[in-house]
Amino acid sequence: MRPAGRHRRPPDPALPTDADIRLDAVGRRQHVVEEGFVVFPNSTVPYAYRTVHRPDGGVDRHLVRLDPPPPHLPH
Template identity: 65%
Template sequence: MTGRHRKPPEPPPPEHAAALRHAAGTGRPVVEEGVVVFDASTVPYAYRTVHRPDGRCERYVERLDPPPPPLPP
C-alpha cells in the first residue's frame, strides 16, 4: 500500500524497449533472430522479431523438425 506522499512503483519497460528505441532513432527496422526451447519441451522453435521504426513489433515463430529419438543403450 502506498502512503500519502509516495507514488506507486512504475512498471518495468518491455524487454524489447531498447530495440524499439534503436529502430525509431535510426529509422531502420531492427531484426532479432534465434532458436528457443520452451520450458518442459524438447522441441526447438526458430523465431524472428522485427521492430519497426513506427513502434510496431512483428514476431514470427516456426517449429523446427523434432530431434531424433534417443538411441537405445
Template identity: 60%
Template sequence: MTGRHRRPPEPAPPEPAPPERAAALLHAAGTGRAVEEEGVVVFDGSAVPYAYRDVHHPDGRYERHLQRLDPPPPTLPL
C-alpha cells in the first residue's frame, strides 16, 4: 500500500564482552591506552596453529588479527 511507512527495526543491543576480554577492555578504558594481547591458538576441530594479536581500544573497539603458522619447509640433504 502506498503512503504507509514502517519504522525501521530496532538495532540489536551489543553483546556483552566475554569474561576473558572484560579485564583488558576495562584496563584500556581506565588507562586511556590500547591494550594488546598476543598468543597462539588452535581452533576446535583443526590442527593448524594461528598466532593472534588482540587489540582492545579505550573506546570499546576490539580487533583480532590472525596469522596462520605454517610449518617450516623441510630441510633437503646436501
C-alpha cells in the first residue's frame, strides 16, 4: 500500500520519433523529405521509403517493395 496523501504524477506523453523533423517543417514553413532504404527485422526483402513532412504538421509516407528483376532480364 502507498502512504496516504501521496499521488503519482502520470507519465509525460511520448513524442513521435520524428518530432524534430516535423517541427523543422513547421518552423521553416516548407516540406522536409526523407528518403532511403530499409530491410525490416527477420526479413531479406528491401523496401524504398519516402516520408514527406508537411508545413501543417502532417506526414505522408510511401513504402515500395523492391523485388529483384525476373531471371530472364539482364541486370
